[in-house]
Amino acid sequence: MYNIGIDIGGTNLKAGLVDEQGRITATKKAPLRFASMEQMGEVLARMAIELTEENGVDRAQVASVGMGFPGPVDDRRGVVIKTVNIPLRFMPVAEMFHRHWDVPVRLGNDADCAALGEYYHYEDKNIESLILVTLGTGIGTGIILNGRILTGVNGCAGEGGHIVIVHGGEPCTCGRRGCWERYASASALIQQTRAAMEADRASCMWDMTGGDLNKVEGYTAFEAMHQGDTSAKRVVHQYVEYLAEGLANYVNIFQPEVIALGGGVSNAHDEDLLYPVQALVLDRVFGKEADVHTKIVKARLGNDAGIIGAALLGRSRQARV
Numbered sequence: 001m002y003n004i005g006i007d008i009g010g011t012n013l014k015a016g017l018v019d020e021q022g023r024i025t026a027t028k029k030a031p032l033r034f035a036s037m038e039q040m041g042e043v044l045a046r047m048a049i050e051l052t053e054e055n056g057v058d059r060a061q062v063a064s065v066g067m068g069f070p071g072p073v074d075d076r077r078g079v080v081i082k083t084v085n086i087p088l089r090f091m092p093v094a095e096m097f098h099r100h101w102d103v104p105v106r107l108g109n110d111a112d113c114a115a116l117g118e119y120y121h122y123e124d125k126n127i128e129s130l131i132l133v134t135l136g137t138g139i140g141t142g143i144i145l146n147g148r149i150l151t152g153v154n155g156c157a158g159e160g161g162h163i164v165i166v167h168g169g170e171p172c173t174c175g176r177r178g179c180w181e182r183y184a185s186a187s188a189l190i191q192q193t194r195a196a197m198e199a200d201r202a203s204c205m206w207d208m209t210g211g212d213l214n215k216v217e218g219y220t221a222f223e224a225m226h227q228g229d230t231s232a233k234r235v236v237h238q239y240v241e242y243l244a245e246g247l248a249n250y251v252n253i254f255q256p257e258v259i260a261l262g263g264g265v266s267n268a269h270d271e272d273l274l275y276p277v278q279a280l281v282l283d284r285v286f287g288k289e290a291d292v293h294t295k296i297v298k299a300r301l302g303n304d305a306g307i308i309g310a311a312l313l314g315r316s317r318q319a320r321v
């Protein structure tokens with residue numbers, strides 16, 4: 001049997017056939033294009049059907065189709081509540097899909113799906129709790145507790161990017177100030193790097209970017225730090241502090257078995273990011289005297305986590321892979 005996972009992004013749809021071991025065996029990509037939102041169900045169903053046909057899989061071999069949306073969903077009612085970048089509002093996607101293919105349909109939030117994917121593929125199959133923190137344009141978080149996604153009463157739980165770590169701090173898209181993602185996302189790191197360059201015309205980061213602030217990337221400060229640049233070193237240390245503050249908040253509330261860090265920034269050398277973050281978090285959290293602690297690790301699935309997690313929405317939690 002297979003499960004199909006579809007990752008609905010702002011500009012693309014990515015679908016994957018996922019086998020019983022939780023591995024992607026085939027994928028399909030398409031630009032997100034439709035004349036009206038009412039066509040969404042049809043577009044998704046057609047994509048899933050084509051994925052089976054192109055790979056010689058009988059539709060009867062597909063146990064479920066799961067979809068990850070960039071926003072909150074009500075999986076029980078099969079409704080997408082709201083999405084970022086796509087104007088879906090209270091859209092009954094499952095019902096619309098069923099007009100074309102009557103297969104069990106599950107809906108999830110994309111960050112939650114990615115967390116579920118990481119959870120299923122975590123090396124220790126006995127864990128019950130994992131939080132995935134993805135450092136990107138914002139900070140996406142998904143919380144798995146007792147083997148299930150924590151959705152909250154309205155599908156909006158697990159928005160850890162919007163916990164405030166600096167009262168009255170930087171304004172955020174959510175309307176508050178001082179949210180964690182304004183300090184510890186990849187975009188925030190890029191901004192902090194640019195500010196450090198502007199304050200230090202002698203920084204080697206100017207050479208690295210050809211004098212163009214638009215060429216600053218998440219890794220710029222990390223690379224410059226290795227060349228002995230003191231401004232870059234300050235940026236990295238400050239960034240690690242911000243990241244650790246939010247993670248310590250998460251640990252204090254949930255004490256999860258695992259926190260996995262994803263997104264491009266998490267690929268920095270362990271000595272530069274993972275190890276110092278682990279040490280700072282352990283130093284700050286409640287329960288440091290305990291003999292068991294939250295493990296902070298790098299996420300393993302990368303861009304595939306969304307498809308795998310969406311596909312796994314349709315699995316019972318006993319069916320670990």
Ligand SMILES: [Zn+2]
Pocket residue numbers: 161162163172173174175176179
């Ligand atoms: Zn916010």
